[in-house]
Amino acid sequence: MTTTLNTDIDRVQFGRDWEAWHRAHETYRADALGFFAITGLHWLGADPITLPGAPGTWRLDAEGVVVELAEGESLTLDGTTITGRHAFGELPERSSITPGFRDGEVAGAVEIAQRGGHTILRPRRGDHPFLGEYPGTPTYVPNPRWRVAARFRPFEAPRPTEVGAAVDGLTHVYDAPGVLEFSWRGEEFALTAFDGKAPSDLLVLFTDATSGLTTYAANRSVGVDAPDADGWTTIDFNRAVNLPCAYTDFATCPLPPEGNRLPIGIEAGEKTPLSRVRSDAELVAPAVSA
Numbered sequence: 596m597t598t599t600l601n602t603d604i605d606r607v608q609f610g611r612d613w614e615a616w617h618r619a620h621e622t623y624r625a626d627a628l629g630f631f632a633i634t635g636l637h638w639l640g641a642d643p644i645t646l647p648g649a650p651g652t653w654r655l656d657a658e659g660v661v662v663e664l665a666e667g668e669s670l671t672l673d674g675t676t677i678t679g680r681h682a683f684g685e686l687p688e689r690s691s692i693t694p695g696f697r698d699g700e701v702a703g704a705v706e707i708a709q710r711g712g713h714t715i716l717r718p719r720r721g722d723h724p725f726l727g728e729y730p731g732t733p734t735y736v737p738n739p740r741w742r743v744a745a746r747f748r749p750f751e752a753p754r755p756t757e758v759g760a761a762v763d764g765l766t767h768v769y770d771a772p773g774v775l776e777f778s779w780r781g782e783e784f785a786l787t788a789f790d791g792k793a794p795s796d797l798l799v800l801f802t803d804a805t806s807g808l809t810t811y812a813a814n815r816s817v818g819v820d821a822p823d824a825d826g827w828t829t830i831d832f833n834r835a836v837n838l839p840c841a842y843t844d845f846a847t848c849p850l851p852p853e854g855n856r857l858p859i860g861i862e863a864g865e866k867t868p869l870s871r872v873r874s875d876a877e878l879v880a881p882a883v884s885a
Contacts, residue, residue, distance in 0.1 A: 604739045613737040613833055620836060621731060628695070628704050631726050632719040636762075636845040636874070639714040649705050649718035650696050658682035660707050660714060670694040670705070683707060686714070689767075693719075710847045711765040717845055725843075725872050732837065733866040741832040741863035747788070747797070747822040749773035756787060758800070759850040761813060761840035767849040775799065775819065777830060779859055786830075787852040788819065795821035799830065800838075800851040804860035811841040811867045814851055835864025844874035 625631055634648055643654040643663075650668035654661055660683040664670065670677040672694040683692065691708035698720070706717040753770035760767055774785045775797065788797040797819040806812050817835040822828040840848035 604742075606739065609739055610737055616834065617734065624839075625726065625729055627721045627726065628693075628702060628719045630839040630843060630846065631729055631872075632704075632721060632723045633706075633717045633843055633845045633872070634720055634723055635718055636847075637716040637718075639716055644716075646705065646716060646718045648698070648720055649703060651705070653716060655714055659685035668696075670696050688712070711760060711767055713765065715847070723872075725870075728870070730869050732868050735833075735863050735866065737833040738863065739833075741861070743777045743779065743830045743832065745775040745777040745819070745828055745830045747773055747775055747826045747828060748785075749826075756789075756852055758852055761838075761846055761848045761850070765847055769849070771852070772797070775828070775830060782859070784857060784859075786855050786857075791818050791821075793821070797821070797828070799855065800849060801835075801855040801857055801861075802851055803857040805862060809862075809866050810864070811837050813840060814838055814848060815861075815864060817864070832861050832863040835861065837865050837868060841868050841871070843872040845872065 623629070635646065637644060637646060639653060639655050639660065641655055643652045645652050650670065651662040651664045661680065662670070662677075662683070663680050664678055668678070670681075672692065677694065686692070686707065686709040688709050691706055693704045693706045695702065695704040697703065702721040704719045706719065708715050708717065750771065750773050753772050755768050756771045757766055757768050769789045771787050771789055773788055775788050776783065776785045778784070786799050786801060788799055790796070791798040799817050799819060800814050801817070802812070802814060803810070806815075815835045816838055817830060817832060819830055820828050838846065838848040840846035
């Protein structure tokens with residue numbers, strides 16, 4: 596099996612392409628109402644709860660997620676204004692909806708999500724201090740040597756694969772369509788792959804020998820283009836990124852499958868963030884290995 600791609604690469608163009616990709620990724624995750632705007636993680640049950648900085652009283656009942664909005668409070672979802680009592684119904688596993696609201700000049704939203712059989716609420720506010728203070732994520736210098744040729748070996752049928760989560764007591768189950776096999780310096784490795792964002796694309800969750808040292812301890816992910824007709828594709832570890840749990844205690848990110856803990860150091864992609872939002876602090880504290 597080929598270790599790295601033996602194709603001529605214009606290193607200058609390679610670096611430019613990587614810079615453009617990473618800049619776009621940083622912009623995406625720092626969206627005004629994205630993960631950096633989350634102010635809390637709340638587990639919803641039959642007892643009504645209110646959310647600091649967000650409208651409504653929330654609970655679960657026979658109609659699923661229900662909110663009671665006081666006079667003057669409202670939410671918007673898909674262009675429709677919600678007032679008074681509203682039932683959102685039951686959500687399928689791993690799905691979410693995010694009705695928005697306004698608090699004066701500040702835009703906000705309440706994410707309603709189903710994760711590991713639990714219903715969670717995550718309010719978001721555009722004035723969260725982390726959004727303004729986010730310094731960017733450090734990375735390794737991109738290097739074509741970390742573009743690895745990989746062979747996709749599909750399973751006869753997708754295998755339900757249970758993995759842990761960044762939150763204690765929570766698990767996720769994903770269907771794994773197969774494994775990606777690659778070699779590095781004479782050693783052979785296989786990574787369980789999950790479905791990616793686009794049809795036939797793949798996603799790999801992994802840790803490696805840098806995890807907890809220069810990279811985030813719990814996980815990183817890398818997207819992989821759809822394999823060709825012979826099963827070949829490329830894992831570009833230069834594009835390994837942090838999941839939201841690297842930046843906030845309010846994420847429920849999946850952990851890598853057992854076999855995806857590489858004994859080699861992948862010195863490519865994103866490093867440990869410089870800061871994160873902690874559940875026991877009002878604002879931002881330095882990141883540490885977790």
